[in-house]
Amino acid sequence: MSDALQKGRDLLAEMNPGLEAALASRYDATIPDMAETLVEWAYGRQYAREGLDLRTRQLCTVAALTAMGGQTGPQLKVNIEHALAAGANEREVLEVIWQMAIYGGMPAAINGLNAAIEVFDRAA
Amino acid sequence: MSDALQKGRDLLAEMNPGLEAALASRYDATIPDMAETLVEWAYGRQYAREGLDLRTRQLCTVAALTAMGGQTGPQLKVNIEHALAAGANEREVLEVIWQMAIYGGMPAAINGLNAAIEVFDRAA
Amino acid sequence: MSDALQKGRDLLAEMNPGLEAALASRYDATIPDMAETLVEWAYGRQYAREGLDLRTRQLCTVAALTAMGGQTGPQLKVNIEHALAAGANEREVLEVIWQMAIYGGMPAAINGLNAAIEVFDRAA
Amino acid sequence: MSDALQKGRDLLAEMNPGLEAALASRYDATIPDMAETLVEWAYGRQYAREGLDLRTRQLCTVAALTAMGGQTGPQLKVNIEHALAAGANEREVLEVIWQMAIYGGMPAAINGLNAAIEVFDRAA
């Protein structure tokens, strides 16, 4: 196992323990190694890096997915959950999303707020 | 003057004191009130909000502009400078940009790294 | 109240009288001042400007939301209604959307046509 | 009838014989000549060109729609079907989609995989 894969798994053990198995069960039969690749690349090679704390990393991801528009809705919701798990509070998540109206436009920001409200309601 | 415009001006007095005058001199003759509108909306109504610190706000902007792609190059550079002014260090800016390879793709991240290196070199 | 906020409210009183209250009731508890900010910025600072008639402004918004793609579907539908309220007819709305196939691509145009047909059917 | 329209119809007679009639019945009453225009432009002037085989053309379309993001979901599904009709196999379609994670980002690739799995399940 590569170092990066191990680091990714270690990080997910805290943040979202079932993610790799869920990906593997849905995708690996048709697209071999998909789950392992995603964990190695996104978590091992990126989120596990030094130089920036995980809470800020996750808020930046929420910002980017909001600004890129609603087509990434499912991933925005997962990353809102990850931002909360990394120590951000709900207000901070909403502030990041609303600020994106300057860059991604008003529709993208409103779609992002709706995604966040849905995540918070589900968790309540 | 609206409260929001005042708040925006107060914030820019610290972050980028010449911005409103520069915008006014370039745009207001042809598109009246452009500078004032931008300060009121982007700085007064958004960056001056409570609920999230300015450093995180600026890193989130860097994230979004990177992920949206290189067409926002000039604005990305301005906001990298704002992120440094708000207390982020160069490594944090680079980490945010590189992480965007997961969401905006590898070309967007590389273009973002190039923009940051240019800003840092200019400042050096 | 800022001038821009007042202008935005005056404009919405004709175009979509319930919009600010609907936004406030959905968003303001979690993201304070969201509704007021949107009215001030989008309607007071933009749609209420002189120099271009409201019907053309709304058709241009329909064009942009279509070309940017279907992730802005809910906002595209609201702005199709606003375009009709500003004096455009259904054929003009469809022509604008279909023309966007040149710029946003065929899928974006077809998704836009579907959104328009849905709005017109609902109104019928 | 233009040569291009004829070429487009000839090509669709093999790939998707009902497409022009389906488009005409849904759109032509409100946006005259829409179906004919699409067939002439997209199939007659593009897919019927020489210089590249149809299977590669369709895989390239799957790549682009995936990378552009989930807002083109319905069109992505139609073009996955067209790629299979042009001789690509399911694995090739999935490989193209997954590779787009490098360019359009991980969320776009995952949304694309989900679209493909839906098409394959429906066909099974």
Added chain:
Amino acid sequence: MSDALQKGRDLLAEMNPGLEAALASRYDATIPDMAETLVEWAYGRQYAREGLDLRTRQLCTVAALTAMGGQTGPQLKVNIEHALAAGANEREVLEVIWQMAIYGGMPAAINGLNAAIEVFDRAA
């Protein structure tokens, strides 16, 4: 020659008489029929349609290209010229572009303003 190609040529004879020849000389040796296809599709099948006046069509194009971002800079400039040729004035072009800050974000609108100022300066 198809009807659509003839209509496209008739329209360009008024708006931009050298366009087809310029495209043909640059592209047709390597990508046969490129110029003819563009004229037939974009001008004959779209801009020459009834149901909406050319001035509004061109302003809608300016709106869309602005909102889609600066990667379409060269085409934005050509279409600003076409909008002026179709009877729009400079102020109307700028208003359309500035309004796009609501939908495509502030950087896209500012890049659009810069493109317009460049076109107007060149013409002066």
Added chain:
Amino acid sequence: MSDALQKGRDLLAEMNPGLEAALASRYDATIPDMAETLVEWAYGRQYAREGLDLRTRQLCTVAALTAMGGQTGPQLKVNIEHALAAGANEREVLEVIWQMAIYGGMPAAINGLNAAIEVFDRAA
């Protein structure tokens, strides 16, 4: 060294032997492991996969980068070179790019053609 990193290096040894060193020299001092990560992820985990030949993979990348728009210009040029290195001819590259007018719009396709012509001229 991970298997994926080795596979990526083996592939690049044929396609673009200097790429990793060039990336390392430009980026690794400021963003540690950038070059290694890119080779492992993009080449080892993606282009080196089985299930689709490299020529088709590279043409699909050209398609996606064209449709996503000109902000990825530098990467589009590199991948046009990779497509030629993988066995595609110039005409095939141009056909893929031009076809993208259907999906990414006419401006994106024209910008793509210009990028390809520049690559071919440089090589001539």
